[in-house]
Amino acid sequence: DIQMTQSPSSLSASVGDRVTITCRASQSIGKYLNWYQQKPGKAPKLLIYAASSLQSGVPSRFSGSGSGSGTDFTLTISSLRPEDFATYYCQQSYSIPYTFGPGTKLEIK
Amino acid sequence: EVQLVESGGGLIQPGGSLRLSCAASGFSVTNNYMSWVRQAPGKGLEWVSIIYTADTTYYADSVKGRFTISRDNSKNTLYLQMNSLRVEDTAVYYCVRGAIAVADPFDYWGQGTLVTVSS
Numbered sequence: 001d002i003q004m005t006q007s008p009s010s011l012s013a014s015v016g017d018r019v020t021i022t023c024r025a026s027q028s029i030g031k032y033l034n035w036y037q038q039k040p041g042k043a044p045k046l047l048i049y050a051a052s053s054l055q056s057g058v059p060s061r062f063s064g065s066g067s068g069s070g071t072d073f074t075l076t077i078s079s080l081r082p083e084d085f086a087t088y089y090c091q092q093s094y095s096i097p098y099t100f101g102p103g104t105k106l107e108i109k
Numbered sequence: 110e111v112q113l114v115e116s117g118g119g120l121i122q123p124g125g126s127l128r129l130s131c132a133a134s135g136f137s138v139t140n141n142y143m144s145w146v147r148q149a150p151g152k153g154l155e156w157v158s159i160i161y162t163a164d165t166t167y168y169a170d171s172v173k174g175r176f177t178i179s180r181d182n183s184k185n186t187l188y189l190q191m192n193s194l195r196v197e198d199t200a201v202y203y204c205v206r207g208a209i210a211v212a213d214p215f216d217y218w219g220q221g222t223l224v225t226v227s228s
């Protein structure tokens with residue numbers, strides 16, 4: 001199985017800050033990497049798919065990228081807004097079982 | 110508008126069975142792959158099972174042999190039959206749609222249904 005790790009596990013930031021979350025796969029997954037946002041008591045929401053494609057309706061302050069190795073990926077929020085404070089998960093869809101990272105909790109400083 | 114509405118969760122004793130349903134609207138479950146993802150209380154997301162358009166199915170090792178995913182095209186509904194339930198199966202179960210896109214992301218999620226396995 002492909003293991004996904006995320007760093008940091010939690011992050012405190014202020015409105016207006018630029019934030020980057022990192023996700024690493026235990027083996028190359030090409031661009032088969034997706035990012036989700038989850039708020040307390042709610043279902044996750046797709047933000048980014050295929051490492052860098054913005055899901056329809058998601059604000060452009062969210063962006064994703066991947067390294068050429070196919071193992072390292074980042075989610076960047078260019079200027080934090082109050083509604084962005086949530087938990088973020090990466091997920092690989094390269095091979096079954098589809099696995100998620102442990103999550104990064106983004107909190108208000 | 111795409112909607113996924115789960116039902117069937119509840120409190121069940123260890124060893125019991127439960128069937129979750131997910132009523133889909135706004136699209137046909139035959140045209141997309143569908144999955145179940147669960148989240149134990151206070152924990153992260155765990156993929157559980159998938160059914161592809163050709164009816165191929167896969168399961169997480171943790172549920173293999175105990176859970177069965179299926180769909181009823183006439184009712185446009187996805188199911189998860191859960192047998193031999195364990196305390197560690199306690200979670201919110203989400204029905205999710207796989208997008209027809211690169212990297213097969215989960216583009217729509219239901220609101221979730223809570224399954225509590227406890228004596």
